Amino acid sequence: xxxxxxxxxxxxxxxETDVIFLWGSNARETHPIFFHHxxxxxxxxxxxxxxxxxxxxxxxxxxxxxxxxxxTDVALSNTMxxxxxxxxxxxxxxxxxxxxxxxxxxxxxxxxxxxxxxxxTGVPAEIIRDAAHAYARADRAIICWTLGxxxxxxxxxxxxxxxxxALLTGHVGRYGSGLxxxxxxxxxxxxxxxxxxPNKLPGFQDVERDDEARAKFEAAWGVTIExxxxxxxxxxxxxxxxxxxxxxxxxxxxxxxxEADTAHAVELLEGLDHLVVQDIFMTRTAELADVVLPASAxxxxxxxxxxxxxxxxxxxxxxxxxxxxxxxxxxxxxxxAARMGHDLGPPDAESVWNELRSLSPMHAGxxxxxxxxxxxxxxxxxxxxxxGELFLHGRLWESPIxxxxxxxNVVEHAPPVDKLSDEFPxxxxxGRRLDSYNTGVQSGGYASPxxxxxxxxxxxxxxxxxxxxxxxxxKVSSRRGSVYAPVRxxxxxxxxxxxxxxHFPEEVETNVLTIDATDPKSGTAExxxxxxxxxxxxxxxxxxQAASQIAVPAK
Amino acid sequence: xxxxxxxxxxxxxxxxxxxxxxxxxxxxxxxxxxxxxxDIPTLCYGETLTPVNACRVCMVEVEGSRVLVPSCxxxxxDGMVVRTRSDRVDHSRKMVLEFLGSSVxxxxxxxxxxxxxxxxxxxxxxxxxxxPAPEGARDRAQAGRHHxxxxxxxxxxxxxxxxxxxxxxxxYAKCILCYKCVEGCGTDWQNTFAIAxxxxxxxxxxxxxxxxxxxxxxxxxxxxxIAVCPTGALMFKSEYDLRQAGGWDESAQTVTxxxxxxxxxxxxxxxxxxxxxxxxxxxxxxxxxxxxxxxxKGRFGFQYVQNRAPGADDGA
Numbered sequence: 001x002x003x004x005x006x007x008x009x010x011x012x013x014x015x016e017t018d019v020i021f022l023w024g025s026n027a028r029e030t031h032p033i034f035f036h037h038x039x040x041x042x043x044x045x046x047x048x049x050x051x052x053x054x055x056x057x058x059x060x061x062x063x064x065x066x067x068x069x070x071x072t073d074v075a076l077s078n079t080m081x082x083x084x085x086x087x088x089x090x091x092x093x094x095x096x097x098x099x100x101x102x103x104x105x106x107x108x109x110x111x112x113x114x115x116x117x118x119x120x121t122g123v124p125a126e127i128i129r130d131a132a133h134a135y136a137r138a139d140r141a142i143i144c145w146t147l148g149x150x151x152x153x154x155x156x157x158x159x160x161x162x163x164x165x166a167l168l169t170g171h172v173g174r175y176g177s178g179l180x181x182x183x184x185x186x187x188x189x190x191x192x193x194x195x196x197x198p199n200k201l202p203g204f205q206d207v208e209r210d211d212e213a214r215a216k217f218e219a220a221w222g223v224t225i226e227x228x229x230x231x232x233x234x235x236x237x238x239x240x241x242x243x244x245x246x247x248x249x250x251x252x253x254x255x256x257x258x259e260a261d262t263a264h265a266v267e268l269l270e271g272l273d274h275l276v277v278q279d280i281f282m283t284r285t286a287e288l289a290d291v292v293l294p295a296s297a298x299x300x301x302x303x304x305x306x307x308x309x310x311x312x313x314x315x316x317x318x319x320x321x322x323x324x325x326x327x328x329x330x331x332x333x334x335x336x337a338a339r340m341g342h343d344l345g346p347p348d349a350e351s352v353w354n355e356l357r358s359l360s361p362m363h364a365g366x367x368x369x370x371x372x373x374x375x376x377x378x379x380x381x382x383x384x385x386x387x388g389e390l391f392l393h394g395r396l397w398e399s400p401i402x403x404x405x406x407x408x409n410v411v412e413h414a415p416p417v418d419k420l421s422d423e424f425p426x427x428x429x430x431g432r433r434l435d436s437y438n439t440g441v442q443s444g445g446y447a448s449p450x451x452x453x454x455x456x457x458x459x460x461x462x463x464x465x466x467x468x469x470x471x472x473x474x475k476v477s478s479r480r481g482s483v484y485a486p487v488r489x490x491x492x493x494x495x496x497x498x499x500x501x502x503h504f505p506e507e508v509e510t511n512v513l514t515i516d517a518t519d520p521k522s523g524t525a526e527x528x529x530x531x532x533x534x535x536x537x538x539x540x541x542x543x544x545q546a547a548s549q550i551a552v553p554a555k
Numbered sequence: 556x557x558x559x560x561x562x563x564x565x566x567x568x569x570x571x572x573x574x575x576x577x578x579x580x581x582x583x584x585x586x587x588x589x590x591x592x593x594d595i596p597t598l599c600y601g602e603t604l605t606p607v608n609a610c611r612v613c614m615v616e617v618e619g620s621r622v623l624v625p626s627c628x629x630x631x632x633d634g635m636v637v638r639t640r641s642d643r644v645d646h647s648r649k650m651v652l653e654f655l656g657s658s659v660x661x662x663x664x665x666x667x668x669x670x671x672x673x674x675x676x677x678x679x680x681x682x683x684x685x686x687p688a689p690e691g692a693r694d695r696a697q698a699g700r701h702h703x704x705x706x707x708x709x710x711x712x713x714x715x716x717x718x719x720x721x722x723x724x725x726x727y728a729k730c731i732l733c734y735k736c737v738e739g740c741g742t743d744w745q746n747t748f749a750i751a752x753x754x755x756x757x758x759x760x761x762x763x764x765x766x767x768x769x770x771x772x773x774x775x776x777x778x779x780x781i782a783v784c785p786t787g788a789l790m791f792k793s794e795y796d797l798r799q800a801g802g803w804d805e806s807a808q809t810v811t812x813x814x815x816x817x818x819x820x821x822x823x824x825x826x827x828x829x830x831x832x833x834x835x836x837x838x839x840x841x842x843x844x845x846x847x848x849x850x851x852k853g854r855f856g857f858q859y860v861q862n863r864a865p866g867a868d869d870g871a
Contacts (some may be wrong), residue, residue, distance in 0.1 A: 011844060016560075032777065032850035034820045039746050061746075175559050183819025280860070297860045299816040300826060300833075306814050308821025308844070319811035319826040320833070323863050375823070375842055390559055434775060435851045437817050445859025447721035448851060449770040 005192050005204060006311045008392040009142055009178030010378065015040040017176040019134050019141040021049045023162060024073065024148020024528075026056040029434040031146070031182045034309065047138075049131050051076065052148060053429055054499060055492040064127055067494060070427050070529045071152055071416040072121040077161035078413065079117025080132035081109040081168055089136035091170035098396040098405055099167050105408035120413065136169045140176030147184060147431070151528040153417045156521035160409040167406055173393035183309045185438075186299065190307035193363070193379065194356070198230035203360025220359055234516075234523035237268055246273040251329065252295070256285040257439045257505045260514040260525040261480055278332060281441055284505075295329050296322035302329065303349035305371070307379070311389075313366055314376035416529035417517035420496075424478060424531035426462070428498045428513060436503035443503065454508040456534065457490035457499040465495075466534060473542055475535040476500075481512040484537075498532060569635035576631075584615060584626035584637055593639055596648065596670045598655075599733035600627035601783050603846045604743050607734040612651045612670075616641045623647055645674055652676035657684075657709040658757075660729045663787030678709075687713035687728065694766040696758035710757060716795075719768040722776050722855050724795045725761075729788035732759055736780035736789060744848050749773040750780070778854035782837055782847055791835040804829060812839070815853040820844060822853050833857050 014020065014037045027035040035058065042048050042061060050059035051066040051073070059065040068076055084090050085106055095102050114125035121128070135141050143166060149158045163172075163179060171177040183189045195202040205213035208227045218225055231239060237259070239245035248269070259265035269275060269288050277289040286292045296302045301322040307313045322328075334347035345351055350368050357363050362380035370384065371377060378388040395402045420427060435450040437443040456476050458468065468474065468487045476483050476498075485500065485508045493499060502510040517526045564579040571584075571591055578587045583606075588595050599610035606628035614623035618636035623644065626637075638644065652671055656678025661667045670676070685708040693714050704710045717725040732752065740750050749772050753762040763772035781789040790798075797803040808829045815822040823842040827835045836854050840847035 031818050031820050033822050033845055033848060033853070036744055036746075036846070036848060043742060185819055186814060186816050186821065188819050297816070299813055300811075300857070300860055306821065308814075309819045310821070310844075312821055312844070314814050314821055314823065316813045317811050319809065319813060319828050320860065321831050376821070435856075437852060437856075442816065442859045443852060443856055445862050446856050447858075448776065448855070449720045449722070449774075450776060450851065 005197075005200075006189060006379070006392065007178070007180035007182075007309050008172055009176070009180050010310045010390045011037045013140075013176045013178065013391060014038060014142055014144075014180075015044070017041055017046055017138075017140040017142045019047050019049070019138040021051060021131075021135065021141070021143040022058050022062070023051040023143055023145040024150075024158075025144055025146035025182055026052065026054070026058045026148075026431060027144065027146070027182060028056065028058040028061065030184070030432045031309075032434065034144075034182060047134055049134070053427075053494075053497055054431075059492075064131060066121075066123045066127060066131060069120075069122040070429050070497070072413065073149060073152075073158045074154065074161045074411050075112065075117060075120040075413040076123065076128065077165055078109040078112040078411070079114060079121070079128050080135070081105075081165060082112045082117075083114060083129055083132040084136045084165075084168055085109070087133065087136070089133065090168045094170035094396070095167065097399060098170075098173075098401050099408055100405045101408035101410070105164060105168075105410055108410040108412070135165065135171070138171070140174070141169070141171045142176070142178050142180060143171070144180045144182055146182045148528060150181070150522065150524050151430075151526060152524070153517045153519050153526045154411075154414045155519040155524040157409075157411040157414070157519075160411045163406075164408050164411070167408055172406075173391070173396040175391060178391055180309065186308075187306040189309060189311065190305065190313070193307050193313075193360075198232050198235075201225075201359075202356055203362045205360070217359060220355070232523035234518045234525065237265065237516075240268040240272065243271075247276075248272055248274075249276040249278070250285055250289075251278045252280070252298075254279075254283040254285050254439055254441060256283070256288060257509075257511070258502070260511055260516040260527055262505075262509055262511040263481065264516065278329065280326065283441060293332050294323075294326040295332060296326045298329060301326070304330075305349075305353060308376075311378045311392075312376040313363070313371060313379060315368065315371050416531075417526060418479065418515045418529060418531045420531050424533050425496070426458075426498050426532050426534060427496055428476075428478070428500060428530040428532040429528050430500055430502060430510060430514065433501055433503065436501065438503070439505050440503045452488075454485055454501065454504040454510070455488035456485040457488045457493060458534070459493040459495045459497060460489050460491060461495040462493075462498075462534075463487060463489050466536070468534070468536070473537055475537060475541070476513060476532055477535065478513040478515070478530045478532045480515065483508050483510065483512050487534075498534070502527075567631055567633040567635075569631050569633065569637060571637045572639055578631050582631050584617075584624070584629050584631050584635075585613060587631045587637075588615075588626060588639060595626055595639060596666065597627055598664075598731060598785050599735060601735050601738070603840050604735055604738045604783065607738060609732060609734050610651065610655075612648055612655075614644060614647050614651075615639045616644050649674040649676045653678045653681065655731050657681035658711045659731050659786070660711075660713065660726075661731075661786060663729060663790075664731075664785060681709040682707055684709050684711045684713060687711070687715070690715045691766075693727070693758065693760055694753075694762065696754055696760075698755040698758065701756060701758050712757075712760070717768075718792070718795075720770055720776070721792055722851075723778060723781055723789060723791050725769075726788050726790065726795075727760060729786045730761055731786055731788075732761065733785060735783040735785065736761060739779040739783045739848070744846070745775070745777050745779050747773055747775050747777070749775070776851040776855065777849060778836075778851070779848045782849075793834050797829075797834060802829075803834075808834065815849070817852045817856060822849055824849070824853060826857070832861055 048062040050062035053070045118125040143162050166172040166179050256266050275289045276291045277286040278293040278295050280297050299316045300319045304316050305313050331347045334344045337344045365381040365383045365386045366377050381388045435448040470489050472487045500510045514527050514530050566577050568577045576587050595613050597613045608625045608628050613626045615626045616638040617624050653676045713728045811826045822845045825837045826833050838845040838847050838849050
C-alpha cells in the first residue's frame, strides 16, 4: 500500500497495541503462531474484534464478533467511517497533513448510516458503533486481514476500504498502528518482493513507469526489458482462453486443482501447445504436462530466502539431500537459460541474492551474514548499517510529510457476483482448517489426529430445515457444477451460510462449485462467495456415492 | 516520524557468593548467576515461561530470608546478598534430586547424573523401585486415598507409556510435574488448555480433561509441550520409536535452521536430521517470531518431503 506491497507493522507491535481487528482472517487456525502475538495483546488488555461471517475459533477470543454477511466488507467499513466522522473521532490533523481525497471520501460514506449498515451487513448497529468508536479512540490500533478480504471480485476495493479507515483515524505509520495482510504461503511476500508480479521488477520497482530502474536491470542483465506490464495468473488463463497464450511454465503451483471452476481450468491447460511443470510432486497439473522437471523442496533441500508477513527476510537452508533426480530450482533455471544461450552466472543462492541486493535498494543491506546474525531483517534495509524497519510509512507523521500524501479511495459496496436465488439459496464460503493446507499436497503427507475428511458444514438451523443428519451424504450444486459431500453440523455458522475447504480435492472437488469471477484490479477469484443448493440423495444415489467416497482414502 | 518506544532500564547491584554483580532491574537471581557464569541446576525453569517454582532445585540462600528462595523466580534487588553453594543450599538440592530420582525415571533428563555427583545425591538409597502402576491406575487415583508405601521399596510414578496418536507419546513415568507443559499449553503461549494437573500429593499427574485420550481431548498437536518438557516424558513419536529400536543417535544428527513451508508467518524451524531423515522439529527459543513455539503443521507437517517412493533415491 502507498507504493510498497507489504504489511506495515511488526508482530511485536501487535503484542503492544490497544485494538486489533482480524478482518476476514481466522488467524487462530490459519496463522497460529501470529495468533500467539494477538493473544499476548489480549492478555495485556487489548480489545480484539473479529470480522468474519463465521464465528471462528479466532472470533471466540474476540471482545466482539462482527458476523457480516459474506461480501459486505465495504458496507461495514463505510458505515464505521460515517460513524467515526459523525462522532467527530477522525484525526483531522493527520488527514490534513498526510492524505488527499478526504472530502470526496467523506461525502461517499455519508449515506451509510448505522441502520443501513446493519441492514446490508447483518451486524447489529450497536456493535458496528462500538467497533468504530473503539478503533477511532484507541491510541494504537492494527487491522489484519487475510483471504476473507482478498478472495472477492472486489478484492482491491475491500483493501482500500480498510486503508481508508486507517487514514481516517491516523492508525498507520506509527508504532503499534498499522495495516497488515497476513500472507497465506511462506513466500507470498517474498514472491512479490522479488518481482514475481506482473507490474514490478524486484524491490517493487515499476516495470512500466520507472525508466531508471529498468535501465539498471537492462545493464545488469544485458537484455532489453519491455516497459509493459505482464499478466497475472487470471489474465494468463484468459489469454489461454483466447488461444493467445500457448506455452506455460508452471513452477510450484497446482492450478489444475487450485483454480476456481476447476473443470474449465483443466480444459485450458490441456489445450496448450506446451506445458512445463517444475514441482516437488507429480501434481494433477504435472500429470497434464509435456515436460516435468522434478525440483527439490525449497525450504529444506535447497538454500535461499523467504519473506514473511512482517517483511522479515529469512534464510532457508538445506537440511536434506533431495531424492535422486530432483534438483534445486536455481540449477534448473540456470540450465534452461544455458540451453537458450544465456549464462545466468553461478547457480548458487548467495550469488543470486547478492545480484538482487545490487539491484533492489530495499534489500541492499541484507547480506547473508547479517541475515544469520540478526535472525532475519525487515525491509527496507538500504545499507549494511541499517537494522531494517519495524514499521512502514513513518514519513506520514513528519511535518511536512516527505513523499506523496496517502490517498483516500472512494469505494462502493458491490455484493458477490454469484447471486443467491430460490434455486441457489445458500451462501458457500471457503477457507482453511488448522492442520491442513491448500489442496493438501503437503499437509496430506503427515498423520493428524485432528484431520477429518471434507464436509459441507451447515448451521444447525439449516440442517433441521432440510432434514439433514450429521454425516449424511448430500449433493451440493452451484451454477457451475455439483459435488457430493457429507454434512457436518457446525454451530459457528448462521442460517444460510455454508463452509467447505479445498484440502481434499481427491475426495471432494470444492472448486467445481466456486466461481471464477475475478477482481479486475488484482485478478483474485471470488473463492469466498458462491451460491449453492443442497439436495438430499435418493437411496440409490446414496449407495453409489458412498461406495465411491469410501474408495478414496483420506489424504 | 514517531519513534519506537524505548524502555529505559535501571540496574541493581547485588552480591553473589561474595562478588558484586550488576544486572538490569527486573532480572532474576538466576539471570544474575548466569551472567556470572555460575551453573545453577534448573528443571521447571523455562526462559520463555512464567516461573511456577515447582521443582525447588534452583533454590539459593538470601541473607535475611528465613527460607531458601527459588532463584528462577525471585527478582534481584539492590544490596541483596546471595549464596548459591552454602551447606543449606547443597543439602536442599541433594534432597530434591533424591526424591525426584527415586520416584521418577530421569534417564532422559539432561545433567542429572552430573548434579547427583556434585551434590552427593544417591536416589538408590531409598530402596529398589516399587512395581509400576497398572495402566490407568494413577489416572484413577482419588485424593485422600493414597496408601503409604511398605518402607522396603521406593514409591514411584512408574506406569505404562501412553501412545494414542502418531505424533507424540506421553511417558508419565518420566514426569516430574514441573508444569512447563501446562504453562506452554495454557496462558503463556498456546492458550488451548488441553492439559492441567489433576489429583493431589503423590497422586498428582498431568492429565487431559477426564483423562481422555489425546485425540478426544482439546489438544491441537502444536507440540509446544514437548518443546518445553525437560525430562523426555513428552517425546516425538519419531524419536520414541527410534529410541525403542536402539537407533536414536544424537551424535549422528545435524540441526539445520530454516523456515516453515506452510503459511506466511515465517516460523523458524530447527530440523533435526539423522540418516537424511527429519526425526524431530524444534524452534529456537530466542526467535522473535516463534519464541520456540510452532503449530501442528510446522511441528509435524514435514513428512511430505520424505514420503519417498521405494527406489526413488536411485533416480527412478
